[in-house]
Amino acid sequence: MSRPKKQNYFFEQIKAIDAPLPEMKKTFAKELVLLKKICKDKKVLDVGCGPGRPADKLAKFCKEIVCIDNDPKMIKAAKKKLSKIKNVKVLYMNAFNMTFGNNKFDVSYSTYNTLGSIDEKERFLREILRVTKPKGTIMVSTWKRDKKTTEFLKKYYHYLGFKIKDINEDRTITNKWVFERMNPKKIVELFKKCGLQKIKTYEIGVWAAIIGNKPNLFK
Numbered sequence: 261m262s263r264p265k266k267q268n269y270f271f272e273q274i275k276a277i278d279a280p281l282p283e284m285k286k287t288f289a290k291e292l293v294l295l296k297k298i299c300k301d302k303k304v305l306d307v308g309c310g311p312g313r314p315a316d317k318l319a320k321f322c323k324e325i326v327c328i329d330n331d332p333k334m335i336k337a338a339k340k341k342l343s344k345i346k347n348v349k350v351l352y353m354n355a356f357n358m359t360f361g362n363n364k365f366d367v368s369y370s371t372y373n374t375l376g377s378i379d380e381k382e383r384f385l386r387e388i389l390r391v392t393k394p395k396g397t398i399m400v401s402t403w404k405r406d407k408k409t410t411e412f413l414k415k416y417y418h419y420l421g422f423k424i425k426d427i428n429e430d431r432t433i434t435n436k437w438v439f440e441r442m443n444p445k446k447i448v449e450l451f452k453k454c455g456l457q458k459i460k461t462y463e464i465g466v467w468a469a470i471i472g473n474k475p476n477l478f479k
């Protein structure tokens with residue numbers, strides 16, 4: 261899948277998050293319910309935090325949230341949104357080479373199909389696993405796989421200002437980026453391959469969330 265070297269859809273992404281369509285609002289609300297359950301009183305890592313959602317609403321339920329992103333504009337927007345929340349840290353960092361030591365976080369999550377916008381998904385997941393504590397929890401989310409979601413995505417990308425060149429269940433090719441739609445079943449396979457256990461899939465609005473645990477004795 262060939263993409264430009266750098267992301268070039270900052271304003272569209274800000275609109276997606278700050279002026280969400282009703283379907284996305286519902287999805288964000290359902291995601292928060294799920295994240296609250298797994299992150300309560302925990303030390304949490306938000307990988308690819310964008311402009312600071314869902315950390316802004318989740319922080320009050322957690323011990324601490326560390327948010328990372330490798331886009332300076334996103335980090336600036338996240339700092340603006342999150343600077344007043346005492347238990348949130350925002351760091352400019354590449355998810356493929358995090359500067360944290362091993363086994364630091366109780367829960368690590370990467371939401372909004374971040375996995376679908378990057379290459380080298382296994383390397384990405386393994387690096388998240390490295391910094392997550394044994395018995396810790398990992399959550400990622402992606403678009404659901406049904407026709408209804410494909411129809412929704414046509415409306416969604418158009419609303420955000422993208423020109424759709426082609427769309428199917430696997431990806432949306434726009435004038436600015438190719439957005440891959442990870443198959444939730446493939447994410448489950450990837451979780452298993454990386455050694456995650458107790459894997460579960462949840463439907464949250466237009467997304468599927470996949471949750472798994474890092475085993476206690478992890479090599």
Ligand SMILES: C[S@@+](CC[C@H](N)C(=O)[O-])C[C@H]1O[C@@H](n2cnc3c(N)ncnc32)[C@H](O)[C@@H]1O
Nearest residue numbers: 308309310313329330331334354355371372374
């Ligand atoms: C779809 S946005 C998700 C924003 C936010 N997490 C949310 O759910 O609303 C994906 C984010 O991942 C970030 N990202 C992509 N590759 C990354 C990497 N290698 N390291 C850190 N962040 C990355 C992008 O800059 C972007 O802000």
